[in-house]
Amino acid sequence: MDKKEEKDRNIFERAEExxxxxxxxAEFTQELLKTNEQLRYRILQLEEESRTARNTQMLPDKQYAxxxxxxxxxxxxxxxxxxxxxxxxxxxxxxxxxxxxxxxxNNNLANLYIASYQLHSTLDFxxxxxxxxxxxxxxxxxxxxxxxxxxxxxxxxKIMASEGIDESQVPSINMGVGTIGRVAKNGEPFFxxxxxxxxxxxxxxxxxxxxxxIKEHVIGVIVIYKLLQQKKNFTPxxxxxxxxxxxxxxxxxxxxxxxxxxxRKLSTIQGFIDLLTK
Amino acid sequence: xxxxxxxxxxxSPTMRQLIAFSLKRLKNIKIVEASxxxxxxxKLSQDxxxxxxxxxxxxxMDGLKLxxxxxxxxxxxxxxxxxxxxxxGQEDRERAMALGANAYITKPxxxxxxxxxxxxxxxxx
Numbered sequence: 001m002d003k004k005e006e007k008d009r010n011i012f013e014r015a016e017e018x019x020x021x022x023x024x025x026a027e028f029t030q031e032l033l034k035t036n037e038q039l040r041y042r043i044l045q046l047e048e049e050s051r052t053a054r055n056t057q058m059l060p061d062k063q064y065a066x067x068x069x070x071x072x073x074x075x076x077x078x079x080x081x082x083x084x085x086x087x088x089x090x091x092x093x094x095x096x097x098x099x100x101x102x103x104x105x106n107n108n109l110a111n112l113y114i115a116s117y118q119l120h121s122t123l124d125f126x127x128x129x130x131x132x133x134x135x136x137x138x139x140x141x142x143x144x145x146x147x148x149x150x151x152x153x154x155x156x157x158k159i160m161a162s163e164g165i166d167e168s169q170v171p172s173i174n175m176g177v178g179t180i181g182r183v184a185k186n187g188e189p190f191f192x193x194x195x196x197x198x199x200x201x202x203x204x205x206x207x208x209x210x211x212x213x214i215k216e217h218v219i220g221v222i223v224i225y226k227l228l229q230q231k232k233n234f235t236p237x238x239x240x241x242x243x244x245x246x247x248x249x250x251x252x253x254x255x256x257x258x259x260x261x262x263x264r265k266l267s268t269i270q271g272f273i274d275l276l277t278k
Numbered sequence: 279x280x281x282x283x284x285x286x287x288x289x290s291p292t293m294r295q296l297i298a299f300s301l302k303r304l305k306n307i308k309i310v311e312a313s314x315x316x317x318x319x320x321k322l323s324q325d326x327x328x329x330x331x332x333x334x335x336x337x338x339m340d341g342l343k344l345x346x347x348x349x350x351x352x353x354x355x356x357x358x359x360x361x362x363x364x365x366x367g368q369e370d371r372e373r374a375m376a377l378g379a380n381a382y383i384t385k386p387x388x389x390x391x392x393x394x395x396x397x398x399x400x401x402x403x
Binding site for chain 1 (some may be wrong): 290385389
């Protein structure tokens with residue numbers, strides 16, 4: 001009996017131990033399951049973080065690429081605009097230069113228009129010569145100068161009007177003699193290159209000599225010995241203006257001379273007619 | 279808009295026309311011409327002018343005498359006077375400025391230059 005009791009008690013104790021082990025195993029399993037669950041959750045969290053991190057990293061890349069593209073486009077646009085601005089600036093400079101040139105041309109045309117208007121406003125020979133003198137002072141800027149006309153009978157150039165010089169000292173000039181004679185002979189204007197050099201008046205060799213021509217026929221020469229103090233030299237425009245003015249002056253002189261002669265002849269004829277009819 | 283009256287005193291008709299031609303590019307400008315100093319004084323007594331342009335060498339009364347007489351008149355004490363002349367010497371310039379001229383322009387003149395000076399003195403944009 002004792003043995004049986006002892007055996008039972010051993011069995012009972014072992015069952016108790018087994019139960020305890022089983023309980024501990026169940027607890028351990030529970031703990032493992034719990035840890036497993038936590039780890040799963042953590043994995044999910046990490047996966048989520050990783051995905052978010054990947055997404056957030058990709059967006060700036062995409063945006064960056066787009067922004068870089070935009071920046072490149074803007075840079076190109078800026079370069080294009082800068083190029084266009086430079087072109088416009090150059091165009092503006094050209095326009096400004098052209099404007100000054102047009103203003104000068106306009107001024108010269110106005111001068112020419114007024115001078116020719118004045119020259120052809122009268123048929124009085126002396127008045128025409130006076131107008132030419134005025135034009136040479138005011139438009140050309142001469143101080144000492146004269147108008148030589150060709151005497152058809154003697155073929156000499158004689159001074160007919162002047163400013164700033166003593167006409168009695170000026171000799172008559174033969175065709176081909178000195179600068180004035182040469183200009184009258186070949187019909188080509190003469191301009192001294194450096195006008196500031198001249199100091200003493202040489203009656204035959206002035207600083208400027210312009211032929212007064214009607215077509216190819218020279219009727220005289222405009223001669224400049226000295227420019228005004230403030231006028232240092234002739235510009236290319238002065239050359240052009242003076243040559244054009246000389247053309248107008250020639251026709252004005254020629255027509256007024258013809259008119260004066262015809263007036264004189266008319267009054268002579270009228271005198272004869274009056275004498276005969278009385 | 280205001281009308282500006284300019285008196286040009288010059289014995290040379292060519293020069294008068296040249297100056298007038300340049301100034302006529304301005305709007306609302308009336309130009310009166312006189313052939314010498316006495317004629318200039320006569321025109322000044324008949325109208326009120328905003329600017330006077332005069333030559334120096336003229337018959338009857340020269341430009342310098344005209345300037346001194348104009349400056350004695352209370353009405354024209356401050357009116358700008360431009361002198362346009364062939365005399366390019368410094369003494370001539372100083373004499374004219376001392377008499378009361380505002381600007382001294384030597385011949386041959388440049389139309390655009392005169393126009394610009396007139397615009398400045400009359401404050402025309």
